[in-house]
Amino acid sequence: MSSPRNLSYCQAINEAFHQTMEADPSVFLIGQGVKSPWYVGSTTRGLIERFGQERVIDSPISENGITGAAVGAAIAGMRPVVVHPRMDFMLYAMDPIINEAANWFYMSGGRSNAPVVFWGIINRRGEQAAQHSQAMHAVFAHVPGLKVVMPATAYDAKGLMVAAIQDPNPVVFVDERLLYGHAGPVPEEIYQVEIGKGCIRREGCDVTIVAVSLMVHEALLAAYQLAENDIEAEVIDLRTVKPLDQELIVSSVKKTGRLVIADAGWQSFGISAEIAALVSEQAFDDLKEPIMRVALPDCPAPASMALEEDYYSSAVDIVEAARKITRERKNIWRAR
Amino acid sequence: MSSPRNLSYCQAINEAFHQTMEADPSVFLIGQGVKSPWYVGSTTRGLIERFGQERVIDSPISENGITGAAVGAAIAGMRPVVVHPRMDFMLYAMDPIINEAANWFYMSGGRSNAPVVFWGIINRRGEQAAQHSQAMHAVFAHVPGLKVVMPATAYDAKGLMVAAIQDPNPVVFVDERLLYGHAGPVPEEIYQVEIGKGCIRREGCDVTIVAVSLMVHEALLAAYQLAENDIEAEVIDLRTVKPLDQELIVSSVKKTGRLVIADAGWQSFGISAEIAALVSEQAFDDLKEPIMRVALPDCPAPASMALEEDYYSSAVDIVEAARKITRERKNIWRAR
Amino acid sequence: MTHDQERLQYLYRMMLRIRCFEEGLVDPILNREIRTPCHLCSGQEAVAVGLCAALSKDDYIFGSHRSHGHFLAKGGSLNALAAEIYCKEKGCSRGRGGSMHLVDPDVGMLGSAPIVSGTISLAVGAALAASLRKDGRVAVSFFGDGATGEGVLYESLNFAALKKLPIIFVCENNLYATHMPIRECRVDIPIRRIAEPFGIENHMVDGNDVLAVYDAGLKAVEVCRNGEGPVFLECMTYRFRGHVGPDDNVQGLHTDIRPKTELASWLNKDPIQRLERYLIEHIGIGVMDVQKIKDTVAQEVREAKTFAENSPRPRGKELNEYVFA
């Protein structure tokens, strides 16, 4: 690979589009706001100029119909990416995503597939309240036939978008508007980050922190703080929510015996539950302490910033959770 | 209470409607097929004759609009029940259910509530395939602001429907077409089964089986078979999926030390995951064995009956799971 | 328009094949040999056949819950259809889909599915694909009168009109959606008029006259290939049998609320008999020739049934195949 430059998360996504669209004329982009940075930041910069309005289709406000059209185009041999500049809008499009796309390959007995990317942006905070802040990756993860990826870094944003576009199946690509400015090294050439594989962002032996998307950064912050207290946390970045990289998670917990899960969605019936269930099935004998979950409470997103502060979790909560299950080291905490 | 008669599950639901509509003129029924037994069995028998077409509204095929109208009517002071004769159709109505109803009370700061019942029928098997077999209770359970109930018996079908209608919040009532013929004692008068409370259907000390809806019956069958092998299973019927009766589950597992969860939805990221996570958080020290989950594989529903047999789980699978975690009694099994 | 003999015989044979095949399902459904829900299109064959005859093999169609006819009319294999309805491994969807999921990409039958209106936007997407590739293909979406209740139809009309996509929206108005007469589903204004606020060319067609459908189809295809699509066709027709299965009344639920006289009057307009009379009386095809077609079709259908019966069931251990490509 060439030496990587630093790109922001949204520039990385933009590069994924430029390169996949260049490489394959069947790739196209459709959805609300593809030509408006208000909606999608600079993820689509230069695409219309380069590939034309035909392949970069800013659409009427018709989430259901447009998403269905993307699915149909995929069935007819194209590789569409359909964007929902807020995940919340996808609630209008559940029929084509779940009833049609997710089931399509199976119910045709493998005779027809739908290689479509459902790109949903989590766009939270900023006193936008309940209908404009939702993270719904857990809903899609529950549905057979869908893959769900959630990049935390610029490198993964590009590599997972490329992988999603090139995958023969419907993939839900969920990114986080709050990460758009986050920068990191990104190779120039086109590459995939393998769907279904997580990675270890930091090694440690005392506690495993499994995190995803935004929460990976909080987990790393937390690990740093924990290290100051001689707790060495291993931080796993899921990258893909479905299918889960079970092996990576389980083998880390087998090593550390302790698990904190950090998700940016609701806790109840969320992805943190599946990870907890998985580990308590597959690493039962190795678990030394109860599994801790750091995720959103059973509450819609509030508008008021004062409430948002309490609503969203951060490194502090992860540290707190990790601290609870590393209690034999309590004396260390006390000492400081 | 008067001495109960035996009623079928669907007659019990029918009685809930007769009695709540009689008691409260703001209760009304709307949706696809309310006047067709093909859609809703005999759950609506006699309602039109008694309450008129105004309060028993068979609707155009417009799940989104009709569900939204039910939500709006609730906001304007009515108590609508909106039926989806197959849960699969609710995917068109996710916006009014989730974006609007679930968030409504919160985002109005408690100034306005939406007492609506979203009645979704799981209608599976019969070679109906992927779009006509789905159970999606886990999706709704994930969403703050929604309650989710799933009766297993005729008694609960009536009591939970009454409770759902009389609850000031949006409640998702999920029943199972396969149970419509199941009969049991049902008191004549109007009564509620408390939302949020499960119950113990069978006491036992060796293993806890937490089940819901259809799977309660499979769990009881399994318990019977297990008892023949000297394994005494405690069977919990959740009745309500959200909010979970945490105390009941946890205290049973504290007693038995073993847990099998039997759900009729998909396993991955499903309700069985939340229950497993809950127990491994709150009864960690009491758990003697890994938690076992019996639920649907990560696969859409197939048409072919031959595949259906493998797809759906039953008492056999529960017995198998329970057997695995009662391994110190393995000798008993071997002996037979 | 005038039609050559060969074409006329083709239309006749194809309608007959659908009818004969579906009527052959009645007994196996009633005796539970077939369990997958079958929505028979008996009486409506002219729409599927007339429209598909106007298409080329490469063109795309999407169907609904009632798509045996669409599948066959577009050129799908009778054997594969029969085997699918028996939910066998040699079915067009390998027994995973059943009656409501019929697919054969090789002949442009991109799929059918029972969520009402669910495939309309997919057909728009196929038309979009054709338009992006400039490959001259046309897409057809078949749906019922009941589908006019679903918002996604209007979203599809709007987007297709905006982008001038090569798509024909074919509404088979059989006057009922399950137990609901269309008058309880929408006000009494012709369905085709829903196309007007989107500026979409629209026509009412006698859906029991296969030649009328064929002609309307040819014109619509031409409009679409000229980049002047979409086109909306409302085809008036009627189903001779139950909403699902042979007869909603004999299957125990008594949900067919259609007046007997109404059914009788439509039976008089049977599209197959109509074409048969036309062939004999106006085209001069002999009664014997017609009988020969009938015999051939009957034979094909018998063979298909045997094929289906002899095909193996999917094996349980292959349950999880085809979840991902």
Place this chain on the structure above:
Amino acid sequence: MTHDQERLQYLYRMMLRIRCFEEGLVDPILNREIRTPCHLCSGQEAVAVGLCAALSKDDYIFGSHRSHGHFLAKGGSLNALAAEIYCKEKGCSRGRGGSMHLVDPDVGMLGSAPIVSGTISLAVGAALAASLRKDGRVAVSFFGDGATGEGVLYESLNFAALKKLPIIFVCENNLYATHMPIRECRVDIPIRRIAEPFGIENHMVDGNDVLAVYDAGLKAVEVCRNGEGPVFLECMTYRFRGHVGPDDNVQGLHTDIRPKTELASWLNKDPIQRLERYLIEHIGIGVMDVQKIKDTVAQEVREAKTFAENSPRPRGKELNEYVFA
């Protein structure tokens, strides 16, 4: 129609209150005192005010993302609105909702929400409630031209027409949906025509003429109260400010693609100035009287701002309140 002085002054005062209040938000938005996304309706006040003036207090309305005007026009409290926009505990939604969730059931403002078209079906439901209770209420749904892309609008039109519900669909056609001119969202046919296939009475209204809106509202209300609803009104108007916040261009993203000349021509049609001229030139209201109204309104708005600033923030430990009733 002729209008009495009191009514005219009311219309003027109400429009001015909305304008003055919203213009007062500009600085606090720019300096980030206000963070909740504010979709200002400056320029569109006549629609909210004219329509709501035709309603009684008991009638219902539902708004959208751009509903400060609807809330005030229906009689919502200025203080409660201001406090909500500051996301304070004394806001109409206790700071949980922000600018896009305005509610006051006591004056029939049943709610607003930013999911495009999301509240249209809710308004249909409120009309259904009124019709079931036979309480004579009318429901109004306010939505934008962009909302015509969403299928649920058509489902709502269909059901409301079928049941003759007392609802007025008010489309505020301001020619743009965020960065998209309406011509990129649908073909060039008047929006109001979408009501036709459902047999719904529909009218085009000058949305910058408050008297025209008021008169159309009165007539529509009468139609609805007579059981002959629904009615669809397309009100042509224009927003003077950005899609969200004061100006889409100064806030960094430069997404306002509207021609300057177009904006200028609409500024000339400012509904408030228009009514002001009319009051002075035709009704004989004195310039001093107008000034007095302006002063009163300015004072109210100042007080509301102070009220909002002095209201406490919601407390973190009350985060989970109001999840369930």
